[in-house]
Amino acid sequence: MTRISGRIVTPGAVVPGHLDLDGEAIAAIVPDDAVGDDVIVPGxxxxxxxxxxxxxxxxxxxxxxxxxxxxxxxxxxxxxxxxxxxxxxxxxxxxxxxxxxxxxxxxxxxxxxxxxxxxxxxxxxxxxxxxxxxxxxxxxxxxxxxxxxxxxxxxxxxxxxxxxxxxxxxxxxxxxxxxxxxxxxxxxxxxxxxxxxxxxxxxxxxxxxxxxxxxxxxxxxxxxxxxxxxxxxxxxxxxxxxxxxxxxxxxxxxxxxxxxxxxxxxxxxxxxxxxxxxxxxxxxxxxxxxxxxxxxxxxxxxxxxxxxxxxxxxxxxxxxxxxxxxxxxxxxxLGALVPGLRADLVVLSADLTLRRVMRSGAWI
The missing domain is CATH 3.20.20.140 (Metal-dependent hydrolases)
Incomplete structure (x- = not known):
């Protein structure tokens, strides 16, 4: 299982924590305050x-x-x-x-x-x-x-x-x-x-x-x-x-x-x-x-x-x-960071500069 850590932008909130993936899909969002400054948004x-x-x-x-x-x-x-x-x-x-x-x-x-x-x-x-x-x-x-x-x-x-x-x-x-x-x-x-x-x-x-x-x-x-x-x-x-x-x-x-x-x-x-x-x-x-x-x-x-x-x-x-x-x-x-949806996401730095892109659970 893949784990991505950062400030996860979910519908309605920014959740510090880990995004757990299962293949192409988001499996879970696990809150954790010690995850650094990366910002994770939906693709x-x-x-x-x-x-x-x-x-x-x-x-x-x-x-x-x-x-x-x-x-x-x-x-x-x-x-x-x-x-x-x-x-x-x-x-x-x-x-x-x-x-x-x-x-x-x-x-x-x-x-x-x-x-x-x-x-x-x-x-x-x-x-x-x-x-x-x-x-x-x-x-x-x-x-x-x-x-x-x-x-x-x-x-x-x-x-x-x-x-x-x-x-x-x-x-x-x-x-x-x-x-x-x-x-x-x-x-x-x-x-x-x-x-x-x-x-x-x-x-x-x-x-x-x-x-x-x-x-x-x-x-x-x-x-x-x-x-x-x-x-x-x-x-x-x-x-x-x-x-x-x-x-x-x-x-x-x-x-x-x-x-x-x-x-x-x-x-x-x-x-x-x-x-x-x-x-x-x-x-x-x-x-x-x-x-x-x-x-x-x-x-x-x-x-x-x-x-x-x-x-x-x-x-x-x-x-x-x-x-x-x-x-x-x-x-x-797709379109949101919610368990069950396809793992399309963008990892940004703290100043919102692009760092990495994932589509269907695979890094681009």
């Missing part, structure tokens, strides 16, 4: 990631996807969705087919389509050439060929047919997310009523709040949706991160990276969805207009930034693992 679950380590999920290349997942695994992300950007349907379909074996193998937890059914006015780094109104036939075909691999899709609820698309996603067992939207407050709530349960990177790619027209940000915070937050201190000021996380609570707030292939790589020129991206001092921007284009964030840094912003470590760990695992329907398998 991170990233719902929104486009790539990393020089490799991308966005082109539908299975070899690149495997390498991108491995890069983020090295930073503690033991469960990841492969996020694509707005693309022609042919690429969406072929990526679904090619990623399906990786989902079956457990390399990926599934596919997230960020678009193409998004707002032109709030497209951000999405390629406007590929944006279009929702197509129920396209969605149905992707769900069918994915055979469970398609796990989430982002839609702007104000588009024609968007609420019908959200309803189809919900009935198909796919998370419907609201994002890249110019919706009003009422249109946002209509999308939630239709079945949307996630807000794609809250604040970013959305109409800003106004006291006479709250728009999607307040609409989503005031609803029951989970709210993705990119904790890189670039997409969100630390004060805004803390405000949104406290407003939603750890049971709804979700840390994500929105990472692109430039993550972990030198500054320079990259590509996202057919558009040139320039990366300088960690910040990725479209070359032609300066729009922020994804991030160079990893989940270990996101957790550390969330705690530095003033969030309790227990809440930050829930936002990085427990809450997104529940959204994916995996809370009975």
């Amino acid at each position: 991170f679950v990233d719902l929104h990631c486009h790539g990393g380590g020089g490799h991308t999920f966005t082109t539908g290349d299975a070899g690149a996807a495997r390498k991108a997942a491995a890069f983020h695994l090295g930073h503690g992300t033991t469960t990841v969705l492969a996020s694509l950007v707005s693309s022609p349907f042919e690429l969406m379909r072929s990526a679904t087919v090619d990623y399906r074996p990786l989902v079956a193998e457990g390399v990926l937890a599934g596919i997230h389509f960020e678009g193409p059914y998004l707002s032109h006015a709030r497209c951000g780094a999405q390629n406007p050439a590929f944006l279009r109104d929702p197509s129920l036939s396209e969605i149905a075909e992707l769900v069918e060929v994915g055979d469970g691999a398609v796990r989430m899709m982002t839609v702007a609820p104000e588009l024609p047919g968007a609420c019908e698309a959200i309803g189809l996603l919900r009935s198909s067992g796919v998370l419907a997310a609201i994002g890249h939207t110019d919706a009003t407050y009422d249109q946002t709530h209509a999308g939630v009523a239709a079945g949307a349960t996630v807000a794609t990177h809250l604040f970013n790619g959305m109409r800003p709040p106004h006291h006479r027209e709250p728009g999607p940000v307040v609409g989503l915070l005031s609803s029951t949706t989970a709210c993705e937050l990119i904790a890189d201190n670039i997409h969100l000021h630390p004060g805004m991160l803390a405000f949104a996380a406290r407003s939603a609570g750890p049971e709804r707030a979700v840390l994500v990276t929105d990472a692109m292939d430039a993550t972990g790589m030198p500054d320079g020129r990259y590509e996202l969805g057919g558009q040139e991206v320039l990366v300088a001092d960690r910040v990725a921007r479209l070359a032609h207009n300066g729009s922020i284009a994804g991030s160079t964030l990893t989940m270990d840094v996101a957790l550390r930034n969330a705690v530095a912003a003033g969030l309790p470590l227990v809440d930050a760990a829930a936002m990085a693992a427990t809450t997104p695992a529940r959204l994916l329907g995996l809370s009975g398998t």
